[in-house]
Amino acid sequence: MDIGIRVNANESYKNISDDELKDIIEDVVKLKFNRYPDSECNELRELYGKVIGVNKENLIAGNGSDEMISLIISSQITRRKVVLTIDPDFSMYDFYTSLSDGVIKKYKTEDDGSFSVNKFINFGKKLSPKIIIFSNPNNPTGNVISNEDICYILESFKDTLVIVDEAYYEFYGQSMIQYIEKYKNLVVTRTLSKAWGLAALRVGFLIANKELIEELNKSKVPYNLNTFSQMVACNVLKHPEKILKSVEEIVYERERLYKSLKNIEEISNNKVIFYKSKANFIFGRSIMKDDIKKILDDKGILIRYFNDDSFRITVGSALENDLVVNIIEKVVLDVGEDNDKNIKN
CATH class of the missing domain: 3.90.1150.10 (Aspartate Aminotransferase, domain 1)
Known part of the structure; x- marks a missing residue:
């Protein structure tokens, strides 16, 4: 076939522009391929922070939002610990939970992806989850959970990390990033693979309060995002319009x-x-x-x-x-x- x-x-379906490509080509010759990349991704975090309105200290950058999801799950989940998600949702939540020998539990939504937040909370309370994770908008249904309902979930599970996977945020326009200081158990993940058209680079971000970022950084592997991806992403982030x-x-x-x-x-x-x-x-x-x-x-x-x-x-x-x-x-x-x-x- x-x-x-x-x-x-x-x-x-839209690739980067010819002007952006020209800038990238000019910068490639400046790269030092014999040196390891900036392990902290300082310029990248600075630029993305300006785009979304947070300090770089609230960010971890990595090899796609997949790595960020893996980082959280691997740092929190051990044998038999429960990860609560939605059915259907992103299949990699199951994969990373299984790698940590955790147990994934799923709340079944309606056919269109909609669900009752009260029923979800009641379902979750019986499980005592270590992590709650879901995509918003949902992948694959495209349905959304309101910020109000997510705040209700955060307040109902104060001792549980709640990860809101905002891979498709740009097509929706509503985010939970504004709540990262209010809710110390909130983590938001983002990617440049979808709306930004940089799937080939595998660049993603984890966004949370500074204390949580510092704790998660202890589990992050060094040099996790290559120099070329950092350089191209920085070029594109300079033109968010x-x-x-x-x-x-x-x-x-x-x-x-x-x-x-x-x-x-x-x-x-x-x-x-x-x-x-x-x-x-x-x-x-x-x-x-x-x-x-x-x-x-x-x-x-x-x-x-x-x-x-x-x-x-x-x-x-x-x-x-x-x-x-x-x-x-x-x-x-x-x-x-x-x-x-x-x-x-």
Whole structure:
């Protein structure tokens, strides 16, 4: 199968600009490849701190937000300690918990990803979790938990670290960073892999109060983020206004894609269902998932499939989105016609 379109990994379809690339090329020749990188990522933390409005002392930088999540879990979880998360959510929470021989418990949400904060808290209280972690917006549903509800969770579990994974924050616009000093048990993680379009670099951040940062730094490996990634990220972070424009375009395409997919839902008589999203992807469910997968695979189009009847489509360019919509629409119409013929026969 030739891969023509990749809308499966929630990457940005927009690459860095030619001007940014030119600056990066000019800076590459200045790098000292024989020297280890800045282990503290001082310039990177300084620049990102200015972008999000915190001091660099409130930040740890690392090899993607995955490393930041791993750092927290490995420093807190030992055998049989409980990590509480949501079902569905980011699969790497399970992976890192298992590496530390911890136990992961999941609160099952509704089909669209929504949930009752009171039921979640009651569920969690029975487990005495060492860590609570969830993505917001949720991956893969695109659903969100309000800041008010997250504060309620933080207040209900004062002795538990609560990690809010804000990998898709830029497409949503609401953050918990403003609460890092109020809640000493709050940790926020961010990445430059999604809205910033730097997935190839693997740059992520952990944001918390200074005391917690100092404690977590004791478990961080030295030289964890290479010099090249730090340099490119710093170049891009100097022009945050460009990201705002990219985010506006992606959000516009998200809403257009969602509207088109909802039209397909209507003609399918709910054989395929799509859900509203605050991230850069659309979550769907369908009894025809296998039919959809076969045709998309044949066309060299990758989307993300899960073990049940659900799947996730990353927002691509306008042309990519239109192609995906047209193919799914054709599958729905063709399968519908085949079913009608079978009924008549």
